Amino acid sequence: MTTITLVxxxxxxxxxxxxxxxxxxxxxxxxxxxxxIHRRGGPAxxxxxxxxxxxxxxxxxPTGQAVATTAGELDASWVIHTVGPVYSATEDRSxxxxxxxxxxxxxxxxxxxxxxxxxxxxxxxxxxxxxxAARIAVETVRSTRTAVEExxxxxxxxxxxxxxxxxxx
Ligand code: AR6
Numbered sequence: 001m002t003t004i005t006l007v008x009x010x011x012x013x014x015x016x017x018x019x020x021x022x023x024x025x026x027x028x029x030x031x032x033x034x035x036x037i038h039r040r041g042g043p044a045x046x047x048x049x050x051x052x053x054x055x056x057x058x059x060x061x062p063t064g065q066a067v068a069t070t071a072g073e074l075d076a077s078w079v080i081h082t083v084g085p086v087y088s089a090t091e092d093r094s095x096x097x098x099x100x101x102x103x104x105x106x107x108x109x110x111x112x113x114x115x116x117x118x119x120x121x122x123x124x125x126x127x128x129x130x131x132x133a134a135r136i137a138v139e140t141v142r143s144t145r146t147a148v149e150e151x152x153x154x155x156x157x158x159x160x161x162x163x164x165x166x167x168x169x
Contacts, residue, residue, distance in 0.1 A: 003150045004141060004168060007117075008161040011154040012040040015075040017113035018068070020104050022121045023081040025060030027053055027067075033119045037079060041072035045079055064099035066107045078111055080104045084122030087129070094136055097122055101140040108148050117152045120160050134163040 011019055011033055022033045027049040029038045038045055048069035053060075061067055066082040082100040085093035100121045108116050120137065122128035141151050155161040 002141065002144075002146060002148055004138070005150060005152045006161060006164050006168060007152050007154045008156075008158065009154060010036065010156065011117055011119050012036050012074060014117040014152065014154055016115040016117045016150075016152065017076060018078040018080050018108050018111065018116045019071060019074060019076045020066075020116060020118045020121070021079050021081045022119050022124070022126075023061070023083055025057075025062065025083045027057060027061055027081055030125070032124045037074070041070075041074045041079060044070050044072035045074075049081070064096040064103065066100065066103040068107050068111055076117075078113065080107050080116070082121060084126050084128070087122060087127040094132070097128065097133065097136045098140040101137055102144050105141070105144050105146040105148055105151075109146055112147075114148060115150045115152070116148050117154050119154055119156075120164070123160065130160055130163040131166070134160075134167045138164065138167040 021037045063083045063085050068078045068080045071079045082104050085096040123133040
């Protein structure tokens with residue numbers, strides 16, 4: 001059984017085995033959580049990302065997939081980068097968002113990570129409505145078979161925290 005906890009705060013302050021990054025397919029950094037993770041993780045994270053791009057993801061990491069790098073100076077062993085879908089009001093992309101959580105947990109299992117922190121993937125710059133993003137996140141983690149013992153959803157503000165709390169309880 002995986003325990004799910006909610007934290008209101010900055011994901012880069014967490015001490016866990018793996019921190020999940022809401023990246024973009026370039027893997028070269030950006031704003032939001034991605035910017036914060038690269039700032040706190042330092043150049044080793046970007047260096048690993050560049051290496052992965054060169055070796056495997058010349059065309060970018062596809063939406064819904066996940067890949068791990070060092071966590072650099074973060075208090076974690078790995079960063080798992082996943083690419084959420086940009087929200088669309090006309091096309092149902094929820095399977096891709098669910099895939100981000102499932103694939104990140106699969107990568108965590110491969111690494112042997114037991115504690116994993118997730119942000120609200122796609123719920124910022126990518127525009128996903130918070131309530132729906134929270135529903136998909138909670139339902140997917142609950143229904144995924146994994147050896148991860150604890151998943152922490154780390155929500156930046158109270159509104160996001162409340163949206164996840166409403167789905168969890
Ligand atoms: N800790 C926890 N949550 C955070 C933090 C933080 N330090 N900073 C922001 N959030 P976003 P996306 C919340 O935009 O929507 C980047 O440029 C934020 O309030 O980080 O998947 C990438 O490179 C929101 O609830 O990710 C991509 O281009 C959630 O994290 C693009 O943004 C996700 O917001 C990805 O957009």
